[in-house]
Amino acid sequence: MINIGIIEPVGSNGGNDIYCYNLSKSISKNPNVKLILYGPDKFDSRDNFLSKDFFKNVFNSKNALFKTLKYSIGIFKSLIHSKKNNINIIHFHYFGFSVLDYLNLLFFKYILRVRIVCTVHDIESFATFDKEEKIINFSWWRKIDFFKKIHLISGIVVHSDYAKSLILNKCIDKKIKSPIIHKIHASDIDYSNLNSTDFVNKSESRQKLNLPLNKKIILFFGQIKKVKNLSLLIKSMKNIKNKRNDVVLLVAGKIWKDDIHFYENLIKINNLEDIIIFRSKFISNKSLPHYFNSSDIVALPYKQIYNSGVLIRSLSYSKAIVASDIPVFKEFIDSGDNGFLFQNNDEKSLTEQLLKVLDLDDNKLKKVTKLAHDSIVLKLDIDKISKLYYNFYKEVLI
Secondary structure (H helix, E strand, C coil): CEEEEEECCCHHHCCCHHHHHHHHHHHCCCCCEEEEEECCCCCCCCCCCEEECCCCCHHHCCCHHHHHHHHHHHHHHHHHHHHHCCCCEEEEEEECECHHHHHHHHHHHHHHCCEEEEEEEECCCCCCCCCCCCCCCCCHHHECCHHHCHHHCCEEEECCHHHHHHHHHHHHHCCCCCCEEEECCCCCCCHHHCCCCCCCCHHHHHHHHCCCCCCEEEEEECCECHHHCHHHHHHHHHHHHHHCCCEEEEEECCECCCCHHHHHHHHHHCCCCCCEEEECCCCCCCCHHHHHHHCCEEEECCCCCCCCHHHHHHHHCCCEEEEECCHHHHHHCCECCCEEEECCCCHHHHHHHHHHHHCCCHHHHHHHHHHHHHHHHHHCCHHHHHHHHHHHHHHHHC
16 A cells, blocks of 8 residues: 655645645545545545645735744644654645745655655746846745755656656756656546536526627636736737627636736727726636636637646637647647647737637537547546556655
């Protein structure tokens, strides 16, 4: 029996609870694995894994001191509980690599004395993407070089070939011995329950969200940050508006390390207030299916990304996708078959692809969206993912 402890403090505080739940559920399908998830959320005790909400309400505190204190208590509780339950492997999740991540790594490796593995979601944090360097850097704590500490880690999981190749190349460049690296796609949706959503049709979802019933809706969903290049999509809407009068852009997601006033001014300058619906807020799990069901197209104009939960959700909800031709999206989308790719950061190319999809007849659109759904279900077979994780953990313990 392999005893795994997953530590992921973000969970529902940042829309990561669906991912954590389905990841834990997938891994625990293997009878040779006992898994405990340490996070902010408590999941159904009938599942094959145990969840401990040691990080509950950590990120609700506005006071940095209280937040740090509650976070530290969560880490300490996780350490004690892991010790009592004979955990063999501690599994962290990294969205960049900060001082806190490094301290946790040392804490569990040398006090608990277990093997450490991690899922690297972002090889470098996007918190400072496209930001000017300042004389006084208040984000210094985010700037720890992950590769200088990689020797402390026994194994790494990534969700794309692109991320795997970047890590391997950086290890070669820095003359560092690479740990075990496995690519395992992110089980971000419980596909067995995909058809049991709580909506009936597109009109009902739009009514629930107070969206126009007689328009084509292009959806930009998820955290709003510079690397996702929302500004390019807004600019392209000016071109769309000149061609068609039946299209709106729906932006739904919380601002993260970005300036909402920049986008509001961009919309105003381009006279797009009448065709852009901007909902800058955290989208709950209850509302999430309705946003996807309401949309005709999901746009992902990202400049750079290492993996994308929004892409996986879009494919699983059988949506027509228009995405930039960056490496991660090219791994999932065969342009013209199960989605459409445009030239990265090219406004003209994005506009052309959006108009192309908007002009598709119903039969062609249904074919594309069915292939989108079928392609992701094939990639993210839960039994296969469970086996891949078990093999990964076994290799780490050798």
